[in-house]
Amino acid sequence: MKRNASAHWEGSLKEGKGTVSTESGVLSEQQYSFKTRFEDGNGTNPEELLGAAHAGCFSMALSMILGESDHVPDSIDTKASVTLTEADGGFEISAIHFDVTATIPGIDQAKFLEAANTAKMNCPVSKALKSDITMDIHLEN
Template sequence: MNRKARAVWQGTGKDGSGQLTSDSGVLSSTPYSFKTRFENEKGTNPEELIAAAHAGCFTMALAFQLQGAGFTPTELATEAVVSIEQQGDGFVITKSALTLNADVPGIDRAKFEELARAAEKNCPVSKVLNAEISMNFTLA
């Protein structure tokens, strides 16, 4: 399986701008620029997209872990915060911090943590990130 997205950029790194488009159409000429990445201008940026991918991947992986163990979540809500830091002349994504709020009837905290840690470690986005990954959770 392959998934595709395209980026088109015009201008310099700091003053230029670009658009991101995905084959699914979810991103359709979505703007990104220096200002959307390092300031707060409206648009997206690579780190925000990685955070969304990591939150979505982990949450789905956890749903499969729970299903395999015989549990059906009422809700799994995950926030991912991706950190980018300057190192030398460039920037590095250093962390992805997952915060999960879960409502899973009939599960005890120890079993939930075991399954959540497995999802954190084994979701494909976690495996591709060369960054520190942390996961905290609240179980209703």
Template sequence: MTTRTASARYEGFGKDGKGHVSTGSGVLADQPYGFGTRFGDEPGTNPEELIAAAHASCFTMALSFALAKEGLTDGLLQTTAKVQLDKEGDGFKVSRSDLSLEANVNGIEESRFREIAETAKANCPISKLLNAEIGFDYRLNGS
């Protein structure tokens, strides 16, 4: 079993509050977040951006390992995740995460690539974690 940690601190309440988020690895250390970073253009991060980063990186790694299992050894995978936050009643809900993949992979038929990519999308740990619709599109470059 592997356990990773992150922490968040929020000083003040509501729109006037200010938060900081850190990861156990130290990659993020006291990064600011709050109403202005979540719903405005203030510098800092927000939970949806962090989920998008986690989903994009998890899916891309899962696909990489699946392609290696197929005997492929060289290529490039570039994924962007867009996480959507919607108003729901008095609160909000992350309603979906859309993965967009640009892949440069030689030596695989598109139908087989799509099958492997769809399996990676469904089975990467972050996809399994999210209780939201997960959209997916891709563009395969190569032959």
């Protein structure tokens, strides 16, 4: 399975603007800019989108792990806080923190923590953040 998303950017960093879109159409030319990333502008930003993807991936992985031990959750709510910090003359995502609230009949805290830690380490988005990134480039002049 392969899913696609795209970004289009025009102009300089601070004055420019861009859009992001997904193959599914959930995002269709959603606006982003310097203001939406570093100030209080209207639109989205890469860190917010990464947080949503990671929270969704984690929640599904946790549901799977719990289900494998016959603890099907009634609900899992995950908030991902993505921290962008300035370091060495540039920016980096320095942390992602999950705040997880779940209703799971018949499970104790220790088993829930074990399942959550397994999901955190093994969901595909967590793994992607540790993977090699490749690219093809094409210059049009």
